[in-house]
Amino acid sequence: MSGLQNASNPSRADYDLRRFASALRNHRAGDSRGLRVIGDEIGVTTSDLSRAMGGQMVSVGKVIALCRWLDVPVDHFYLEPEKPFDPEICTRRNVKHLGSGGEVRP
Numbered sequence: 001m002s003g004l005q006n007a008s009n010p011s012r013a014d015y016d017l018r019r020f021a022s023a024l025r026n027h028r029a030g031d032s033r034g035l036r037v038i039g040d041e042i043g044v045t046t047s048d049l050s051r052a053m054g055g056q057m058v059s060v061g062k063v064i065a066l067c068r069w070l071d072v073p074v075d076h077f078y079l080e081p082e083k084p085f086d087p088e089i090c091t092r093r094n095v096k097h098l099g100s101g102g103e104v105r106p
Contacts, residue, residue: 010081010082011081011082011083012081013078013079013080013081014078014079014081015063015077015078016077016078016079017055017056017057017077018055020052020055020063020066020077021052021053021054021055023070023072023077024049024052024053024066024070025053027069027070028053035049035050041069042065042066042068042069043065044058044062044065044066048062049066052066
């Protein structure tokens with residue numbers, strides 16, 4: 001996984017809100033206009049823009065508008081789900097265990 005998972009289950013798809021927020025802050029850093037003017041240009045409210053720049057969740061429509069402002073595809077911050085656990089890989093018969101004394105036992 002390349003980003004920071006927001007959900008409690010990494011086997012579920014997610015969105016890297018922290019990287020998204022960082023990209024928004026960096027893009028805004030070169031713009032001397034206020035958040036209200038920038039938000040009006042993008043089509044989001046000042047509070048939406050502030051929340052997104054703070055790493056909080058905003059609606060899908062607002063994410064799309066903000067990604068267009070960043071000039072990146074919406075899936076740029078997408079976190080693919082990790083592969084699900086395969087119980088056949090780690091079974092008792094093919095994993096070595098430590099005994100109470102620290103010795104390795106099958």
